Amino acid sequence: MTLHTELFFKLKVLKSVFKRNLGLLALIKDMRNTFNSELSVISVDNQLLYGTATNLPFTFELSDNHTTYATLCFDKPEAKLIGEVIQLVLQKELEKKNIANEVLGLYREINMIYNFSEKISEKIDNVSIAQTALEEAQQIIDITHGSVFILDANNDKVLQMARLGHNPNPEKSIANQNPILKQLILKGTSLVVPKAAIEANSALNHLKAVMYAPLKVKHRTLGLIVLGNEREKEFTAAELKLLTTIALQSASAIESAQLYQKGLKESREREESIMKVHKASQKFVPHQFIKSLGKDKLTEVALGDQVEREVTVLFVDIRGFTTLSENMSPTENFYFINAFNKRMGPIIRNNEGFIMQYLGDGFMAIFPNGAQHALNASIAMQKDLKTYNNQRKVKNRKPVKIGVGMQNGRLIMGITGDIERMDAAIISDTVNTAARIEGLSKYFGSNILLTDLCMKNLSDASKFNFRFLGPVKVQGKLNPIDLYECIDGDEPNLLKHKLNTLKLFKKGMDLYFNKEFAMAAVTFQKIFKKHTDDLPAKLFLNKSAHLITQEIGNDWQGIALVDTK
């Protein structure tokens, strides 16, 4: 406290005593009566604090440490005693005030620390904790500058987390004095830096006072808080203690933040690796399969989970695979199959299907949402093969042809196996039939074959073009199945031909089933002559021609008996 403010403070206390200390006023009154003396008290700033009379013969200087703050005037010499009493009371009052000020200072600190803890407990990153620490420090300590430094995890580099105040020479910042900072951090003590040391460090030249405290957690020091003031001042022990308190609070907050971030990072990594496994598992057990079971993740699926529903089962087979792979090494063969599957997989998925199983030279796919998706996929696959074959032609490779067959029916999808080894499985007769239908595509020379059950399952059959190929009795099945050829996947000129002869083909089939084989043969001959790639026409031409000379029983229904496997 400077001399002036000290006097000001004393005058204030004195005035308040004369205003409020009723006990003292009563005592003065009693003593005045006893001594029978006039009395007045005049402060050094010329205010009459007590009494009315002036020009009294005696005076007594009310003073403290040689500083006079008021004058007592009286007219009986004994009344000097009153002055001594006032002086004593004032002294006690000042002591009381000083203690109260100390206590209020402590209250201030308690509240600062409380607020600070509350504030930083919400923070989870080091930078904002450091910033808050500096802001709070500025609230309660007279500073113009500050920095928070943290030693990185390898105890290698010191990083500046937050800064306060303007540095006139940024290139000379203490943030650049890594070795010194590191040394201070590892030392782990707090200090008011001596003037000489401040002057000796060019990075601190702009400051008149500097102190620092370590960010300490248990026996570890995480970093350092440095505070400074560019104005002339000296940091007190109390201020250093406050800084140390802030530093301790910050340190534990920073440590929790670091642990939190670490935990967050770890859990993120864990989640990522789980996602990777999840994604990988999807490749083995299609997500749609799991979804069909009413589950979201493979991990949720349990042994025995199952669902029964109507689906379209589609079989794809590479025609003449044996011939095709004859001249390939096993590795080349594997690459070829992979290249093929890589092209077909996305087409299946894009049409709401999933590949249930790869079968070497083909695959089985399932379409849970309608046969039209299976048909669209089939047509798209046939078209894609044309592009693929053009590429193969350039490399002098044989073209690839596929046969597609499908059947609709109810099917159970489920998880089978035992607790140690599980697999996604489908159980249904539909699968067998679909495989047989695919096998028939070779016999009929059709690209895409489907059954009447598939036809019934189409959302809009008019979007496609079909030719009826008659009933077929496949192996292992009692009842014949009506078979259709979808022509939309055929090469453009073959498709055009088939479209142009649709009616004629139907006429041929009618004649055939009416046992008018000669007429039928003529009709199919007409069609076949127009396009010699029309293999079903060729087949029925041969069949009709053959039957002309055959004895046909009454029970003949034109059911084709084909041994596909």
Added chain:
Amino acid sequence: MSKKLLIVDDESHIRMLIEQTLEDLEDNGVELLFAENGEQALQIITTEEPDLVFLDVMMPKMSGMEVCYKVKKEMNLNKVYIILLTAKGQEVDRQKGLEMGADRYMTKPFDPDEMLDIASTILNA
């Protein structure tokens, strides 16, 4: 007319600390009044109708809550702004105090700067 501020606490040293915190207001024409229990407080509030009261909750005889209830709910002296002083962490007191009609609450040990700020704002002094 000068503004009046009443400080109510049964502990004399707390009264003194609040007085010391708020004494600068006297320079701006605010009169500081004191009461050391609930009954005395109620009497002063009735006669003086202070603009602002710092009212301790924990007092013998009549608690701050009771005083608050009588002033705000029974006497309807709504222009008397009451700030309850509760111990830190007594959130129950806080809720109850607001139900009793207190305008706001502060925790003890109070932040002197905050107390002076609030008082100056309310008294416009």
